[in-house]
Amino acid sequence: MAIKIISEACTGCGECLEVCPFPGAVRMVNEKAQLTDECTSCGACRDACGFEAILFDGDVERVEREDLSRYRGVWVYAEQDHGSLLPVSLELIGKGRELADNLGQELSVVLLGSGLQAVVDELSHYDIDRLYVADDPVLTSYRSEAYAGVMADLIQEERPNIILLGATANGRDLAPRVAARVKTGLTADCTGLEIEAGSGLLLQTRPAFGGNIMATIVCPNHRPQMATVRPGVLPRTGPNAVARDVDLVRIPCKVTESGLPTRFIQVVESVSKRVNLPEAKVIVAGGRGLGDAKGFALLKELADALGGEVGASRAAVDAGWIGKEHQVGQTGTTVAPKLYIACGISGAVQHLAGMQGSDVVVAINSDPEAPIFDVCTYGIVGDLYQVVPAFLAKLKENKQQQAVS
Template sequence: MSFETCKDVWVFIECFNGQPKSVGLELLGQGRKLALGLKQKLCAVVIGKETEEAVKAAGEYGADKIYVVQGDEYEHYSADAYGHVFLELCKKYDPNTILVGATANGRDLGSKIAVSLRTGLTADCTALSVDEATGNVVWERPAFGGNLYAQILCSETRPQMGTCRPGAFKKPEKTPDNRPVVIEEEIKTPEHEIRTKVIDFLNACEDTDLRLDEAEIIVSGGRGMKSGENFAILKELADVLCGTVGCSRAAVDAGWMPQSRQVGQTGSTVAPKIYFACGISGAVQHVAGMSESGTIIAINKDETAPIFEVADYCIVGDVFEIIPALVKELKAKKQG
């Protein structure tokens, strides 16, 4: 793609059953920041069989333009179909920068686009900015187990591309009065070119709790919980608060909790309104996954635990005494 003609910041709005996933809407906020730095437009890309809800949401969260491709062949994600659409759009409109959510599908799509366009792709970004002197996006991501942060530039090719984990950024404020330009493109993908087909969806595990990246309140436990059975008291607190339970890597490694509940660099990145860290020491890789939470409440016996350095409220004490007392008080207030 050409440096002279490329323009605009694109955000892929991933959908499931016609509904936009949160990560695309979160990235519209970061996309706006980059668009202002580059003095360009913020554009959303929506692909699917039913696109109305996603188009509406993209407009409400600030997109200036929305490119829409609709068709039966796009009901479910496939690298062949979605990749074909995205590449055709890129050839026609020549974007400067592309943001994609680091979901299973997003990682797949991002790498396919980058390879096809012979450009770079920075994965799992946690901060984005613009070097105004060069027009390069500065992609920041954890490196060496979260002990360092790398800043990566794509200075020789366009478009610049990066993926960001769900929950790494907060959604921007809604702008209900926004009136984006909606551009509908007719791009068909022949059935014989789509080499995979979705037969059915199965739950990965018997996990009926609220998804970590969708929860406004998360109650997480670590090595200090001592056993998997003790996570029951965290579940009780989460239920009272209409939240969900998370955990540190230590709890997963010990076999106490499933990996789907892990918060951290090797688990989920979350940014709930309230995050409880119970019996969690505060390893760098865990903090990298929850430091953007609105309010962080840490409970730990060790007053020197690193988790207290990022917490808004620090409680030094026994989690097995504090959590039941907190649950009792919250239930009394609800009943009263």
């Protein structure tokens, strides 16, 4: 059993019942809490218990501690696509620098691919201490087995403390394969990363349980501590005017073509460039409160009037009302426009995680209790089918006035 209830310490206060995210996982028997088979050992009850009556097995004893102090340095995996660096790589370098400085350790960047000289030059303008480069024709296009092989070998040789990767399609493919090979922990889609004072552990915070609550994850007894971060979540760091004296380490690629089970053939389709959420200055987004797919026509009209794009919540996309290229949130696109207008969106944690960087947030929702009102700049409690047309009319009026004056 992973979580234990110390019956003698349990007062039957019921706090664990209140916080448990899983139906029926805790029950009260004779005023003592009991766990059922529904328990997933998530630990929510342990944190809530005021009587230290709920413990992880691991709290009681921890065995086999490897000498973790031999693992040093922060790594950022710099993803590139046929010679161009992905923006998420620069976002991670900023965070990696902060974590490395906090630990008093070095920041290294790992670059894999083929024909990489231009990317190497570009990276030398960033605030990094070391650059590991594997430049080999077998790495021309991303492939799980080839990239994971090179990464895992390098990790085993160099023993980094922390590795950050972008949660792109390739990053989310590579990171778990590498983590499984070097037998360490990995936390996906982190929205917060910081070093815990004292322990020096990486605190990895992410939305959990469908994005309804947040969880902070640690990897106390294994190294490296690995985490992925979605593009757009972290601010991008800028280059220095002059190139730094970066320690360039060329790493051999032991992987050969013959041993590889998959092959990249070609790009067959470029999808959804017509929706450019990350670059949009204005986003008008709709959620379950729209009621049906037709509601998006109204939002499109508003978005066009403001020169913006249409976004959507996960609920609206799951309902099939609009394509997932419009989805804003932790599992969709992370956005930070000047103006974000949320129509009929309640504001689940996973949605908020994807739009909280917006400058001005307007929330229109009929439910006054909707969490979106907690993060908005201006809130309107009302029927969006009345408010949005009225807003559109006023916008047009305003435009005409400006044209006259």
